[in-house]
Amino acid sequence: MQHTMEQPVLINGKARTGIILMCDHATNHMPIGYDNLGLTDQQLEDHIAYDIGAEAVTRKICELMGVAAVLGPVSRLLIECNREEHRPSLVPTASDGIIIPANQDLTPAAIEARKQAYYYPFHDACEKLVADHIAEGLVPLVIGVHSYTPTMNGEDRAWHAGFLWDKDPRLAQALIGLLERETDLIIGDNLPYSGKDLYHTMQRHGADHGLPQTTLEIRQDLIDEEAKTTEWAALIADLLDECLSRSDLVQRKYHS
Secondary structure, three states, X not given: OOOOOOOOEEEOOOOOOOEEXXXXXXXXXXXXXXXXXXXXXXXXXXXXXXXXXXXXXXXXXXXXXXXXXXXXXXXXXXXXXXXXXXOHHHOOOEEOOEEXXXXXXXXXXXXXXXXXXXXXXXXXHHHHHHHXXXXXXXXXXXXXXXXEOOEEOOEEOOOOEEEEOOOOOHHHHHHXXXXXXXXXXXXXXXXXXXXXXXXXXXXXXXXXXXOOEEXXXXXXXXXOOHHHHHHHHHHHHHHXXXXXXXXXXXXXXXXX
């Protein structure tokens, strides 16, 4: 069966506000022709298929601040946009103990077809947005928006949110400090994941250009309803707005 092509969603593509959001696990969408990868509809509603609440938070921040964003077009189970191309987990064979039937023993050609249809278009859209900002001399803050399940591999995660980083902690540390100042939430520093391991989208579109960047991770039970996503979007928008006024984060002009 022929597979349908899905393009990444671009929000406020003309905006030049100094912030770019990237939400690579925005949707659990499975294009026609993949037969849900052999999974049930219920499994596709679970956290293994996408980052629950992340799309809504991203869209609401864009609405509040007028900033630009790119949303991934398909489920992370089809292809994982936040992985380097050579990583075995680019097309996961299992997630949180669930075997992905249609991802077993894929040929290189089948993986390449998914990359051409979904992976490259997402990263091309992110690349263009960053390049357009830089071409205008702007130095955008680049933020990945993710969420994580409260329990993974039988372990409870105490953090309400976390910020990931690799070699450049500036934006992550600024946002951690602001959240700890404004709230009583437990905030993870490179937790529940480490940006030294899972950071491809931010590395490629932020760090590789010398731009301040971090991945925001919010626990999914805190953004699993519309009212909650509205509250979190408003909180993060306020923090990002403050970051835009900080000279240690924001340079007025980009110098290559």
